[in-house]
Amino acid sequence: MSQISGFSKLTKLEKIDWLATHYLSDYPRAEAIIKQYWNSDEALQKLHDEFTENTISNYYLPLGVAPNFDIDGKLYAIPMAIEESSVIAAASKAAKFWLDKGGFKTEILGTTKVGHVHFNYSGDSQQLNLFFESIKPKLFSDTASITKNMEKRGGGIKDIQLIDKTEDLENYFQLYCTFETVDAMGANFINSCLEQFGQTLEAEARTYNNFTSEGTFPEVIMCILSNYVPECLVRAEVSCPVTELGETKEEAEQFVRKFSQAIKIAEIEPYRAVTHNKGIMNGIDALVLATGNDFRAVEAGVHAFAAKRGRYSSLTHVKTENGIFRFWIEVPLALGTTGGLTSLHPLVKLSLALLNHPSAEQLMRLTAVAGLAQNFAAVNSLVTTGIQKGHMKMHLMNILNQFEADETERAKAVDHFKTHTVTHSEVINLLEKMRS
Ligand SMILES: CC(C)(COP(=O)([O-])OP(=O)([O-])OC[C@H]1O[C@@H](n2cnc3c(N)ncnc32)[C@H](O)[C@@H]1OP(=O)([O-])[O-])[C@@H](O)C(=O)NCCC(=O)NCCSC(=O)C[C@@](C)(O)CC(=O)[O-]
Numbered sequence: 001m002s003q004i005s006g007f008s009k010l011t012k013l014e015k016i017d018w019l020a021t022h023y024l025s026d027y028p029r030a031e032a033i034i035k036q037y038w039n040s041d042e043a044l045q046k047l048h049d050e051f052t053e054n055t056i057s058n059y060y061l062p063l064g065v066a067p068n069f070d071i072d073g074k075l076y077a078i079p080m081a082i083e084e085s086s087v088i089a090a091a092s093k094a095a096k097f098w099l100d101k102g103g104f105k106t107e108i109l110g111t112t113k114v115g116h117v118h119f120n121y122s123g124d125s126q127q128l129n130l131f132f133e134s135i136k137p138k139l140f141s142d143t144a145s146i147t148k149n150m151e152k153r154g155g156g157i158k159d160i161q162l163i164d165k166t167e168d169l170e171n172y173f174q175l176y177c178t179f180e181t182v183d184a185m186g187a188n189f190i191n192s193c194l195e196q197f198g199q200t201l202e203a204e205a206r207t208y209n210n211f212t213s214e215g216t217f218p219e220v221i222m223c224i225l226s227n228y229v230p231e232c233l234v235r236a237e238v239s240c241p242v243t244e245l246g247e248t249k250e251e252a253e254q255f256v257r258k259f260s261q262a263i264k265i266a267e268i269e270p271y272r273a274v275t276h277n278k279g280i281m282n283g284i285d286a287l288v289l290a291t292g293n294d295f296r297a298v299e300a301g302v303h304a305f306a307a308k309r310g311r312y313s314s315l316t317h318v319k320t321e322n323g324i325f326r327f328w329i330e331v332p333l334a335l336g337t338t339g340g341l342t343s344l345h346p347l348v349k350l351s352l353a354l355l356n357h358p359s360a361e362q363l364m365r366l367t368a369v370a371g372l373a374q375n376f377a378a379v380n381s382l383v384t385t386g387i388q389k390g391h392m393k394m395h396l397m398n399i400l401n402q403f404e405a406d407e408t409e410r411a412k413a414v415d416h417f418k419t420h421t422v423t424h425s426e427v428i429n430l431l432e433k434m435r436s
């Protein structure tokens with residue numbers, strides 16, 4: 001293992017050569033494997049190389065599709081980039097299930113995004129209030145060149161407030177700023193505005209008489225958007241008469257009872273809520289990735305939202321009233337259909353085309369539905385067959401590939417597991433029997 005200075009300045013081939021020599025010398029065909037994943041189209045490969053830094057190769061994830069989603073009366077085939085077996089099958093099954101029951105209905109509850117100028121100030125807070133009110137118009141006018149085009153689209157800065165946080169942290173204040181970024185996720189737009197606010201705040205403070213005489217000035221610590229966006233919120237729902245949820249009245253009622261209890265458990269038990277929400281994120285992340293959005297931002301914001309009452313809880317909820325079963329999700333999603341990778345990555349462009357070029361709001365709706373559908377499928381399995389039956393059926397190919405099963409062995413295994421439950425050890429036993 002070696003240190004290196006100037007790695008970033010090496011060419012791609014030099015980087016690979018250095019890694020092969022210093023880290024992968026015992027790894028057979030390391031260089032060949034890295035190159036095997038290069039795209040033969042040089043321009044396309046260069047595009048991918050330039051998405052990030054120190055690129056040596058491409059990392060594939062499968063891109064699949066879950067068809068039959070009726071969302072607000074329109075049919076969608078949802079693109080999903082995900083490596084985990086049974087996720088796309090589960091989403092597809094849930095979509096098909098709700099297709100003849102009215103489909104999914106969605107509602108945008110807000111699109112406001114948030115950012116802060118975090119700063120220190122040790123003087124009189126009344127003075128700071130007066131100062132803030134006096135410079136507020138300048139905070140807007142100094143960002144006019146940044147916000148001009150966004151305002152033409154109907155977006156821009158919504159509000160700026162001064163918040164005193166000194167009860168939580170000595171000398172800590174913030175400018176709490178809200179934004180509308182239309183079809184962009186908005187991180188770069190918001191950060192540009194915030195950095196200008198920070199500069200204006202410090203520059204104006206230097207000439208503000210009351211600070212000059214007291215000798216206390218605000219000191220900007222940092223300017224950054226927040227990925228916690230509880231007011232950029234979307235709701236998705238399915239509903240149907242209870243009687244449609246089983247072959248008989250008893251079966252339907254038992255399903256609703258067990259399903260509802262499973263959701264209530266996730267509402268009050270954080271251990272369960274984390275797994276429950278992981279299942280929801282199976283659907284959300286897969287669509288977020290397929291559409292070139294920032295899944296780290298979405299993940300961080302969603303989990304903070306799930307803990308907003310001080311205890312981590314379920315993102316989905318259920319209610320049965322007057323014989324009608326309702327199941328819904330409310331989830332914060334700051335997504336973009338312009339900017340970022342959305343107009344660069346050919347498969348992202350294709351995924352957006354598949355969804356008929358949605359606006360950011362439309363993509364929020366579709367993504368919430370992907371999460372809700374995924375959760376419905378997982379909890380449906382959990383309270384009926386158990387998760388392993390369906391999941392392991394899909395995972396079978398991975399286990400067979402792991403043990404390098406040939407075509408005949410694969411066909412026999414698929415046939416065998418039509419009537420047996422797949423487990424890792426059962427697959428090994430079967431392969432051993434076939435091979436002995
Ligand atoms: C796996 C299924 C769907 C099987 O379910 P099944 O009833 O055996 O499926 P089926 O063969 O009867 O087919 C019914 C439909 O399911 C879909 N489907 C079925 N098979 C495929 C396939 N190969 N490829 C694509 N789609 C498939 C497809 O829509 C198909 O309709 P069709 O296309 O025939 O008209 C079901 O058991 C299920 O939904 N299981 C849940 C799986 C799941 O949630 N997986 C996520 C991984 S586990 C996890 O990470 C999260 C978790 C579970 O811990 C979260 C939590 O705890 O809440």
Ligand SMILES: NC(=O)C1=CN([C@@H]2O[C@H](COP(=O)(O)OP(=O)(O)OC[C@H]3O[C@@H](n4cnc5c(N)ncnc54)[C@H](O)[C@@H]3O)[C@@H](O)[C@H]2O)C=CC1
Nearest residue numbers: 153181182183184185186187188189294297336338339340
């Ligand atoms: N904490 C975080 O989440 C951070 C995320 N990022 C990254 O920032 C990127 C997203 O930033 P963005 O500002 O969204 O992307 P971006 O920098 O590519 O900007 C999008 C731009 O598109 C233009 N635009 C054209 N048509 C528009 C329309 N209809 N609506 C809105 N804008 C339109 C606007 O000028 C807008 O500023 C992502 O790649 C993300 O990973 C960057 C810093 C921090």
